[in-house]
Amino acid sequence: MDYIKTKTTSDLRKMVAEINEVSALHKATIEAIYAELLERYGKTFQNELAEAGKQDGEMTRDIDGQRLTFAIKAKVKWDSSKLQEVAATLDPALVYKVFKIEFSVPERTFKAMTDDKLVMQLTEARTVEYTTPKIVFSN
Numbered sequence: 202m203d204y205i206k207t208k209t210t211s212d213l214r215k216m217v218a219e220i221n222e223v224s225a226l227h228k229a230t231i232e233a234i235y236a237e238l239l240e241r242y243g244k245t246f247q248n249e250l251a252e253a254g255k256q257d258g259e260m261t262r263d264i265d266g267q268r269l270t271f272a273i274k275a276k277v278k279w280d281s282s283k284l285q286e287v288a289a290t291l292d293p294a295l296v297y298k299v300f301k302i303e304f305s306v307p308e309r310t311f312k313a314m315t316d317d318k319l320v321m322q323l324t325e326a327r328t329v330e331y332t333t334p335k336i337v338f339s340n
Contacts, residue, residue: 214338238269246271 208216242264250258250273259272288296296302306323314320 217338242269242271247273 205213242262246260246262249260250256257273257275259270261268261270263269284300288300291299306327311320311323311327314323
């Protein structure tokens with residue numbers, strides 16, 4: 202990639218714009234292909250899963266000499282307030298066994314705090330990590 206070193210910043214910006222345009226077209230084309238495959242074979246795969254007594258899962262089949270993998274993943278969401286109601290009725294030892302309990306402080310709240318003692322206590326539990334620096338063209 203030595204040829205990049207010889208380009209001006211303006212040339213580099215143009216190259217990035219062109220590559221982004223082509224990449225977007227490729228991405229859209231790939232998404233359209235997968236949508237077409239899902240339209241063609243999705244119901245068949247879904248029916249096979251249902252016949253196996255499953256609502257989610259993964260299966261691979263050969264179609265037209267090509268291997269296709271169909272997947273439906275379950276995404277579980279919990280109602281936090283209802284879980285808190287359940288937890289309130291349980292022995293604390295069981296609560297810690299059953300529930301995943303995490304504490305965090307929103308950064309906006311932390312930065313707005315004026316209680317120095319509390320800030321110092323929270324700071325002991327606070328870790329800040331920074332991402333790797335990057336640079337991009339701005340509009």
